[in-house]
Amino acid sequence: MAIPAPAVPRTLTCRAVLFDMDGTLVDSTPVVEQVWSEFAARYGLDAAEILRTSHGVQAIDTVRRFAPAGSDLTALAAELGAMERVRTEGILPLPGAAELLSFLPGNAVALVTSADRILADIRMEAAGLAMPATAVTADLITHGKPHPEGYLRAAELLGVEPADALIFEDAPAGIASGLAAGIRTVGVGPTTGPLPDGVLHIRDYTSVRATVQTDDAGFRTISFRL
Template identity: 50%
Template sequence: MTIVVTAQALLFDMDGTLVDSSAAVERTWRRFCARHGLDPAVVLAGAHGQRTAETVAEHAPPGTDVAAETAWLVAQDIADTRGTVALPGAAELLGQLPGDRWALVTSAGRELAERRMAAAGLPLPEVVVTADDVRRGKPDPEGYLRAAARLGVDPRATVVFEDAELGLRAGRAAGGWTVVVGPHGGDAAVGRPRITDYRDVACVGTGDALRLTLPVRLPAPVPA
């Protein structure tokens, strides 16, 4: 099924949406869990889409210096980009977009975002909103609202690409038209269009708007 959408700008999450960094992310969190005697399955289940400091605060043993542990984790992430690759078709799609018509909105910090995008061979847009730029992380819509404002567009006229529950909730709360990237099946994905990757996704400029063609899978039905 192919659908055509008109938008003023496209807003992308990074990890799992443009970049497959799952191997590096898992290695880092497993190191963290080994340091503190935690179950990696439990920590990894909630870490995706959440800022590192929030995950540390949620799972670290009482008395842990959250700021110091967060800094250690970020340093681990920055140093380890092995296996980080772009999702199929992502580079081609981004190459079609005017630089002032798309933004990156990620729960990673700025340095890590730069490292992972470079490792995946993807360009950075003019507008990048990271964990360093917001007071409240996803699912709060602050990041997406800030990106739309910096692009000078109405957030309700944006398409938001996300792969995780927290990010999808953030995009919807900001007013964006959300597209699920990958297999996530949480509540925020119900009824939303879904793409596996960016192969066969096309975008062309039409005056002050973008015309986006998406080869989507049918959205999941809304539960009765």
């Protein structure tokens, strides 16, 4: 789906910024498509349908949905995770992501990803991106996206109310998660699907400008010009 570029810049102000990883900060598409295509071929499944619905959700949830009856779901998810961990060729940062992460205050940024911590570390390093000090990974939560748990946990860890945070997300499941958490959400890249009302869109971070201000009382705000 082609999403037209915005006609005029837009500004959003927040106190904390929450990023998804795959497709939002890191382009891992070649690895993801390769692993899930191999899974589909093994069981005679529709690879295109798996890729369409697996984007942004935990691997165990996709395995549970598509694996043949009687499969050891935990073992299958672990196998797929192991495959992903050793495949880093072609992983790149989204344009402008490194510059934006390096500019933002570290204690105002969190990563919220459907990957576990090991895979998240591997992919962020492969993309040359610094891992935020606050990271909510799949192994730290009970409910994956589109459930809001991960984003709510991240806002809590950063000490902000959901209304004072801002999310950058690329997948429909992640966008739904952010909105369910009551957090303003910006869609990133070409895989967002039709966007709900009020959700803005950027292609990448090359045109995003951020400023940080702290008032006399020590109250900090981050403004994004999209």
